[in-house]
Amino acid sequence: MKEEVVIGLEVHIQFMTKAKIFCQCSTDYLGKGPNTNVCPICLGLPGSLPVLNKKVLEYALRTALALNCEINQVSRFHRKNYFYPDLPKAYQISQYDWPLGFRGHLEISIPPSGVRRRIGITRVHIEEDAGKLIHEGDIASSTYSLVDYNRSGIPLAEIVTEPELRSPEEARIFLMQLRSIVQHLEVCDGNMEEGSLRCDANISIRDSQTGVLGTKTEIKNMNSFRAVKKALEFEVERQKKLLAKGIKIVQETRHWDESKNITVSMRGKEEAQDYRYFPEPDLLPLKISPEMIEKIRRTLPELPESRKERFIKVYNLPEDDAEVLISNKALGDYFEKASAFYADKKILINWVRGELLYNLKEKKIEVEQSPISPEKLVGLLKLIDEGVISGKIAKTVFEKMFESGKEAREIVQEDKITQITDQNELIKIVDRVIEENPQSVEDFNQGKEKALHYLVGQVMRYTQGRAKPDFVSQAIKERIKN
Amino acid sequence: MTLHQLSASEVVNLVKEKKVSVSEIIQDLYDRIAKVDPLVKAFLILNQEEALKQAKEIDTKVKKEEELPPLAGLAIAVKDIIATKGIETTCGSRMLKGFYPPYNATVIDKLKEAGAIIIGKTNLDEFAMGSSTENSAFGPTYNPWDLERVPGGSSGGSAAAVAADEAFIALGTDTGGSIRQPASFCGVVGLKPTYGRVSRYGLIAYASSLDQIGPITKNVSDSALLMRIISGPDNRDSTSVDLPVPDYLKSCQEEIKNIKIGVPREYFVEGMNFEVKDVVYQALKLLEELGAKIEEVSLPHTEYSLPTFYLIATAEASSNLARYDGIQYGYRTENYKDLSSMYQRTRSEGFGPEVKRRIMLGTYALSSGYYDAYYLKAQKVRTLIKEDFTRVFSKYDILVTPTSPTPAFKLKEKMADPLTMYLSDIYTIPVNLAGLPALSLNCGYSKGGLPIGLQLIGKPFEEETILRVAFNYEQNNKVEKRKPLQNLSPQKMVG
Ligand SMILES: [Zn+2]
Numbered sequence: 001m002k003e004e005v006v007i008g009l010e011v012h013i014q015f016m017t018k019a020k021i022f023c024q025c026s027t028d029y030l031g032k033g034p035n036t037n038v039c040p041i042c043l044g045l046p047g048s049l050p051v052l053n054k055k056v057l058e059y060a061l062r063t064a065l066a067l068n069c070e071i072n073q074v075s076r077f078h079r080k081n082y083f084y085p086d087l088p089k090a091y092q093i094s095q096y097d098w099p100l101g102f103r104g105h106l107e108i109s110i111p112p113s114g115v116r117r118r119i120g121i122t123r124v125h126i127e128e129d130a131g132k133l134i135h136e137g138d139i140a141s142s143t144y145s146l147v148d149y150n151r152s153g154i155p156l157a158e159i160v161t162e163p164e165l166r167s168p169e170e171a172r173i174f175l176m177q178l179r180s181i182v183q184h185l186e187v188c189d190g191n192m193e194e195g196s197l198r199c200d201a202n203i204s205i206r207d208s209q210t211g212v213l214g215t216k217t218e219i220k221n222m223n224s225f226r227a228v229k230k231a232l233e234f235e236v237e238r239q240k241k242l243l244a245k246g247i248k249i250v251q252e253t254r255h256w257d258e259s260k261n262i263t264v265s266m267r268g269k270e271e272a273q274d275y276r277y278f279p280e281p282d283l284l285p286l287k288i289s290p291e292m293i294e295k296i297r298r299t300l301p302e303l304p305e306s307r308k309e310r311f312i313k314v315y316n317l318p319e320d321d322a323e324v325l326i327s328n329k330a331l332g333d334y335f336e337k338a339s340a341f342y343a344d345k346k347i348l349i350n351w352v353r354g355e356l357l358y359n360l361k362e363k364k365i366e367v368e369q370s371p372i373s374p375e376k377l378v379g380l381l382k383l384i385d386e387g388v389i390s391g392k393i394a395k396t397v398f399e400k401m402f403e404s405g406k407e408a409r410e411i412v413q414e415d416k417i418t419q420i421t422d423q424n425e426l427i428k429i430v431d432r433v434i435e436e437n438p439q440s441v442e443d444f445n446q447g448k449e450k451a452l453h454y455l456v457g458q459v460m461r462y463t464q465g466r467a468k469p470d471f472v473s474q475a476i477k478e479r480i481k482n
Numbered sequence: 483m484t485l486h487q488l489s490a491s492e493v494v495n496l497v498k499e500k501k502v503s504v505s506e507i508i509q510d511l512y513d514r515i516a517k518v519d520p521l522v523k524a525f526l527i528l529n530q531e532e533a534l535k536q537a538k539e540i541d542t543k544v545k546k547e548e549e550l551p552p553l554a555g556l557a558i559a560v561k562d563i564i565a566t567k568g569i570e571t572t573c574g575s576r577m578l579k580g581f582y583p584p585y586n587a588t589v590i591d592k593l594k595e596a597g598a599i600i601i602g603k604t605n606l607d608e609f610a611m612g613s614s615t616e617n618s619a620f621g622p623t624y625n626p627w628d629l630e631r632v633p634g635g636s637s638g639g640s641a642a643a644v645a646a647d648e649a650f651i652a653l654g655t656d657t658g659g660s661i662r663q664p665a666s667f668c669g670v671v672g673l674k675p676t677y678g679r680v681s682r683y684g685l686i687a688y689a690s691s692l693d694q695i696g697p698i699t700k701n702v703s704d705s706a707l708l709m710r711i712i713s714g715p716d717n718r719d720s721t722s723v724d725l726p727v728p729d730y731l732k733s734c735q736e737e738i739k740n741i742k743i744g745v746p747r748e749y750f751v752e753g754m755n756f757e758v759k760d761v762v763y764q765a766l767k768l769l770e771e772l773g774a775k776i777e778e779v780s781l782p783h784t785e786y787s788l789p790t791f792y793l794i795a796t797a798e799a800s801s802n803l804a805r806y807d808g809i810q811y812g813y814r815t816e817n818y819k820d821l822s823s824m825y826q827r828t829r830s831e832g833f834g835p836e837v838k839r840r841i842m843l844g845t846y847a848l849s850s851g852y853y854d855a856y857y858l859k860a861q862k863v864r865t866l867i868k869e870d871f872t873r874v875f876s877k878y879d880i881l882v883t884p885t886s887p888t889p890a891f892k893l894k895e896k897m898a899d900p901l902t903m904y905l906s907d908i909y910t911i912p913v914n915l916a917g918l919p920a921l922s923l924n925c926g927y928s929k930g931g932l933p934i935g936l937q938l939i940g941k942p943f944e945e946e947t948i949l950r951v952a953f954n955y956e957q958n959n960k961v962e963k964r965k966p967l968q969n970l971s972p973q974k975m976v977g
Contacts, residue, residue, distance in 0.1 A: 040585050044805050046578070046686040047565040047587060051720050079801050081848075083825055090804030147809065276848035278857060281690035281798055283720050 003243075004208040005236050006216075007171050007201055008163035011178060012156050013188040014129065014196040015059045021128045021155035022050030022093065029150035030194060034134070042153035044088030049282050056126060056155040057100075057286065059187040061296045063157050064101025064124040066181055066303055071293050075100045077126075077280040082273060085147050086131040094158075096277045099125035100286070106161075107305075108177045110170065111323065119174055120162030129154035157187075163202065168232030172225050175199055176327060180304045183329035191366070192224050199228055204249075205239050214239065215249040219263055221256045231256035235263050307332060315345045324353060330367035331357075338374035342381055351377060355395065359402050371405040372398070380408035388412060393465050420466050426459075429467075430475045433458045441480055452476060485510040486647040487965070490556055490704040493650050497555040500544055504537040504555035504599075511557050511601060515648045518967055523623050524633075524643035526562050527570050528602040533557065536599045553711060554597035559649035561640045562603035563610055564695065565684035566590055573686050574606045574618035577806045577813045577832035587684020588719065589653060589695050589712045596711045601649060604639030608834045609803060610660055610688045612636050613906045616897055617836045624893075625667060626966040627932055631890040634664030634906075640698045641668040646967050651708055652698040657688050658791055659886075659910025661696045662922035666885035666935020669924045669964070671952070672698045673705045674910075676943045677917035678723035681716030687802040689795035690721075692914040702923060702953040706730035709945060725943055733946040734953035739773030741951060744878035748784035749909055755888045761926035761934045762884045765955065769882070772954055779878060781870040786863050787912040788904060792840075793847045793860035794915070800844030806832060839900065868916045875941045880948055883909050885922040885935030909937060919945045923952050926961055 020027055023041035040048040064071060078096035104121035131149035135142035159178070165171045179190035179197055190197045204216035219235055222228045234256075239249055254263040302310070304326040311322035311332070325332045335352055342348050356377065360370060372380075380397060383389050389397060389412060400411045420426050433455055434441055443451035452473060459472045485507050488496070496502045512530055519525055540555050560566060563573045565583035567590070572578045586594070593600075607617035615623040615638025623638045625631040626646040633642040637654030641664035644652050654661040656674035665672025673696045680695045687693060697708035710731065715724040745766065750759065770776050808814035808828030815827035833841070847856040874881065886906055896903040913920040918939055925936035936955075940948040 040583075043810065045565075045583065045585075045811070046571075046573070046581070046805065047583065047684040048585075049683050049719050051718060081801050081804060083804065083807060085807075085809045085821070088805065088810060090807055091801050274850050276801070276845065276850070276853075278797060278801070278848050278853075281721075282687075 002208045003240060004206045005167055005203070006163045006206050006213065007165040007168070007203050007232060009159075009161045009165065009171060009174065010200045010202070011159040011161075011175065012129075012198040013063070013159065013182050013190070015056055015155040015157065015187050016189060016196075017053060017055040017059060017155055019053050019055070020153035021053050021056050021126070022153055025153065027154055029154065032150055034146070034148040035150065037150040038152065042088070043149055044090075044152075050093060050280075052283060052286075053155065057288075058296065059155070059185075060100050060124065060126045060157050061288070061293065062185045062300060063159070063182060063187055064104065065293070065297050066185055066300060067101070067104040067106055067121045067124060067159065069101030069104030069121060069124050071101055071288055072098050073288050073290070074098065074285050075125075075288070076285040077283045078277045079280050080127075081276045084130070085145060086133050086149075086152070088131065088149060088152055092128060092130065093280055093283070094127035095125035098285075099123040100288075101125070106174065106178060106181070108170075108174050110173055114319070117164075117166075117170070119164050122160040122162055124157055124159050127156050127158060128152070129156050163204075168229045168236065171201060171232055172229040175228055176225055177304065180327055180329060184301055184303050184307070184326075186301065186329075195223075201228070201232060203232060203235050203239070205236070205243060214243065215251050217249065217251065217263075218253045219256055220253060220266065221258075223258070227256055227258060230261065231263055234261065238263065304329075304332075311335075315339065317345060317349060321349045321353065324357075325349075328367060334367055334370070334374050338378050341375065341378040344381075347381060348377075351381065351398075355398050359399070363402075371403070372401050376401060376407055383408050383412060387468060390465060390469065420463055420468075423471075426463075426467055426472065427475060427479070429459055429462050430472065430479055433462065434476065434479055444480060486514040486650075488650065489700045490553075490650045491707055494553060494556055494707075497540070497544065498550060503544070504540045505534065507555060508533050508537040508557055508599060508601070511648065511650075514646075515602075517970060518626075518646050518648055521624060521629055521967070521970075522626050522633075522642050522646050522648070523621060524604050524639040524646065524648055525559070525602040526572060526574070526605050526618075526620055526639065529569055529600050530602075532569075533599045533601050540597060540599075551595065551597035553593065553707075556596075556598045557601045557650055558593060558598045559602055559604050559640055559643045559652040560590070560600055561606055561637050561652070561654050563606055563655055563686045563688075564590065564653060565686065566600060566603065569600065569603060571603065571686070572620070573610070574608045574620060575806075575833065575837070576619045578811075579619075579813065581812050583684075585684065587695075588681035588716045590684065592712055593653075598711075604637070604643055604652060606639055607636035607660075608837050609686070609799070610636040610655055610657055610693075611799070611836050611840055613659070613663060613903050614891070614893070614896065615639060615642075615664070616893060617834055619834055622893060625890045625932075627669065628890065628930075631892050631932070632667065632895075634667035634886070634890060636660040636664075637672070637698060638664045638667075641665050641670055641672065644668070644670045644698050644700055645965075647965070650700070651704055653695055653712075654698045655685055655688075655693055655695050656910075656914065657692045657694075657795060658914050659907040661698060662910050662920060662935065662937060663886045663907060665698055665922045666924075666937075667890040667933065669927075669933030669935075669966070670698055670700060671702055671705050671921065671923045672696065673709065673921040673945065673949075674913065674919060675709065675713065675945055676723075676919040676940075677914075678721050679714075679725075679919065679943060679945065680712050681714075681719040681722045683716055683718040687798070689798040690802060691798060692791075692795055694914075702921075702949060702956045703731060703734055705921065706734050706949050706953070709949070713945075723943070728946050730946060730949050733950050736950055737773065738769070738951050738954045741774045741880070741947075742878045743769060743774045743776045743951075744779035744874050744881045745776060746781045746784065746874075746881055746883060747778050748781050749883040754884075757928045758884050758886075758888060758934050761928075762882075762936060765925040765936045765959075766882060768958060769951070769955060772958060774951070776882075777878070779874045779881070781867075781874060781912065783863065783866045783870050784912060787867060787915060788908060790860045790863045790867065791907075791911045791915060792843065792904065793856050794864060796840040796844030797847045797857050797860075798844065800841045800848065803833075803837065803841055808832070836900070864915050867912055871912075871916045871918060871939075879941070879944075880951055881939040883937045883939065885909060885937040889928045889930075889932035889934055913937075913939055918942060919948060921945075921948045921952050923956060925955075925959070927964070931964075 101124035614632035640652035645668035818824035
């Protein structure tokens with residue numbers, strides 16, 4: 001049989017509103033002491049009632065519109081009932097039959113060919129996040145659970161795609177491009193490691209001749225873009241192997257085990273959950289006027305696709321560079337900020353894609369937290385242009401800036417690594433090198449250009465690279481001739 | 483007349499006129515409670531120390547001639563399903579024994595700001611589920627008019643406390659009649675406001691789309707007085723409605739000439755209790771004498787009210803009460819081996835039989851495969867019931883009915899058969915389904931001396947009209963006013 005991979009994603013994004021979805025608590029919960037970022041409402045204490053944070057609605061509308069969704073002019077909240085210790089009310093306030101947005105799509109481009117694929121968005125809806133269980137060791141071996149409700153009530157949007165992704169790589173690309181969109185919308189920081197963007201996947205194999213769809217499995221616990229790809233690749237292979245052996249695939253939820261690189265069945269006995277959804281009586285239906293939709297649509301910020309076009313047109317960047325810049329909103333912002341003070345975009349993009357991205361990745365730092373601000377990077381580049389330091393030295397200075405957060409000029413002064421511009425001083429060193437290397441001088445006189453490089457290198461060594469190579473080379477030639 | 487016999491308005495005026503100190507009033511009330519409550523058992527928790535402290539503070543203000551808030555010194559009893567900061571709030575359930583909310587319900591904040599003093603928390607059917615207060619985990623409350631009878635429910639403690647002069651005024655909650663039916667059984671005034679008129683923030687939910695907080699008082703003007711304080715929009719309750727709060731006391735003063743009263747045919751059925759029928763007809767006659775135009779009307783979907791109510795209320799309850807899982811607060815079983823046995827045992831041991839019955843019914847009504855046939859259908863019928871009222875209210879100003887089909891029944895009389903118990907709310911339930919305001923006030927007594935209640939149902943947010951009709955009726959009612967438990971012999975006091 002000819003097999004085709006069928007993948008649908010269920011993505012949760014945490015909104016960066018100041019307050020939680022139904023109470024006044026701050027959404028800034030990471031790193032806070034357990035159960036300190038809570039109130040009667042997000043703790044679900046008896047008698048407390050939810051009140052919708054209007055900002056959440058605005059953020060969700062932005063998201064749904066950017067994903068080309070139709071908007072339900074009346075949408076409503078439902079209760080999804082189930083027992084779990086991290087769910088303080090024993091129901092999650094979510095949306096069910098009337099989600100905020102539906103029938104949308106996202107057009108992704110697949111590198112390197114740039115082939116475009118339109119992926120359907122089934123729905124975009126609003127819901128609340130749950131708390132978190134904490135265990136000593138892992139959940140299986142721990143004899144007790146602790147609950148931290150700081151995350152309870154963080155606003156989420158759930159974005160569900162049609163099962164239209166055709167490979168794990170496509171799923172990864174979709175997710176990356178979705179992240180870039182929500183970052184550009186400024187509704188979510190898109191940090192998968194910290195859980196502000198989470199992704200579950202449904203995956204099955206279809207017989208492309210008969211069109212018969214195989215049983216799907218749901219994959220959870222993929223905490224990075226790489227994990228999404230790896231987990232889905234593993235699952236594709238697993239399902240194909242089973243099918244080849246004629247073994248039936250069980251419909252189940254499987255956990256991605258990052259350390260073992262496998263997916264494992266999550267529930268021994270798969271009980272069909274009945275969430276007993278019913279309309280949330282504590283909240284009124286959400287009425288969204290066409291005017292409000294239009295207002296949000298009009299004020300949508302520039303999205304990655306058009307930003308890419310602009311980068312290519314205005315900054316004259318190759319498509320490939322532009323693609324990298326828009327893949328992460330903060331990186332694009334960084335580049336644009338630096339651009340404002342620096343004319344040569346080619347040099348700039350090389351530094352951004354090269355030194356900056358390399359160091360950020362190495363040290364696992366987000367672009368926003370870069371110790372070298374765009375202004376500081378431009379400061380460094382200007383020192384090169386002014387001839388104060390060489391390009392090579394600049395890389396060392398960059399690393400020192402990255403470590404200390406200092407300005408390039410400051411480091412250059414402290415470390416006395418300014419290029420030697422005093423000609424007399426340089427001539428003295430040139431003369432010394434000529435004296436110490438008679439063989440090389442002779443080689444040069446016999447026309448061996450290589451010898452000159454060697455001599456220049458020696459001068460650079462004595463000056464610790466602080467000499468300007470062109471000048472040194474010229475000086476050596478002149479001194480030997482004389 | 484002794485202090486505890488006063489009405490709320492009388493107390494407030496006496497304090498303002500410096501004729502009596504708040505400390506004296508509060509002390510007298512606690513003396514009365516000490517005497518009477520061993521018989522009535524209206525209170526679950528007394529707030530004596532705190533109340534006396536607050537009384538002193540107000541007395542100091544009075545001495546210093548400081549301006550007094552509108553209810554300064556008014557002692558109030560609160561149904562123990564309304565969250566009170568730092569005061570135990572049990573919902574009459576083992577599940578919440580020892581639960582001290584870290585916050586006040588909005589109505590409590592409003593009352594405190596108005597100078598009212600909480601004297602204690604009153605008994606109720608567990609989580610307000612019941613019509614007799616027999617479903618309390620902490621024992622029943624007794625009807626002050628006949629200690630062998632129930633006070634009604636679920637706000638039985640609040641109604642009994644007001645009737646027995648243990649409180650000047652009380653807060654109850656009404657999901658299917660829980661303010662009006664006990665008010666009727668205890669011969670006091672109970673008002674269920676329009677859904678959305680009074681904030682539900684801090685009212686521990688039984689059925690969120692039906693619950694309302696309202697006053698239980700000795701007379702109609704006290705009801706108007708309290709409504710003025712507790713009503714109004716609340717940004718902590720999305721279902722509260724942003725409408726101005728009228729001066730209810732002022733509206734009471736207007737007469738009721740030419741007011742159009744509808745009397746629903748379906749509420750006067752064959753075989754109904756003849757004493758109730760007689761007394762209600764006499765009341766209608768008096769209203770007619772006062773100039774009201776009375777006509778029979780029809781609410782054709784009335785017979786579906788009870789099943790509709792028990793599907794919607796229990797469905798919501800099954801979700802609202804799911805949070806009592808032993809994790810964060812309240813009761814937790816001692817014997818469990820894993821999470822699921824902890825849940826099961828905690829809930830089996832923590833809830834009483836009626837609560838379990840309703841949780842199971844509601845869970846069933848919401849289950850996949852049954853949702854359409856039960857919950858959804860009930861919602862559709864609810865709309866029809868609402869439309870019945872809308873139609874009638876296009877021609878009539880208020881409706882008048884009995885509050886309950888019978889006067890107070892005996893303890894244990896209906897415990898064995900939940901269905902007959904449910905029937906005692908048959909006249910009050912449609913009002914909750916339609917979200918309307920309704921008031922119950924005494925309109926006479928049975929031959930055995932038990933109070934009988936008259937229910938006035940109003941248009942949405944027109945509490946003014948029912949208060950006005952009730953006030954006019956009360957002022958002109960020539961039937962001698964009685965009070966229970968007046969001359970207690972020392973022997974009888976030993977409870
Ligand atoms: Zn909170």
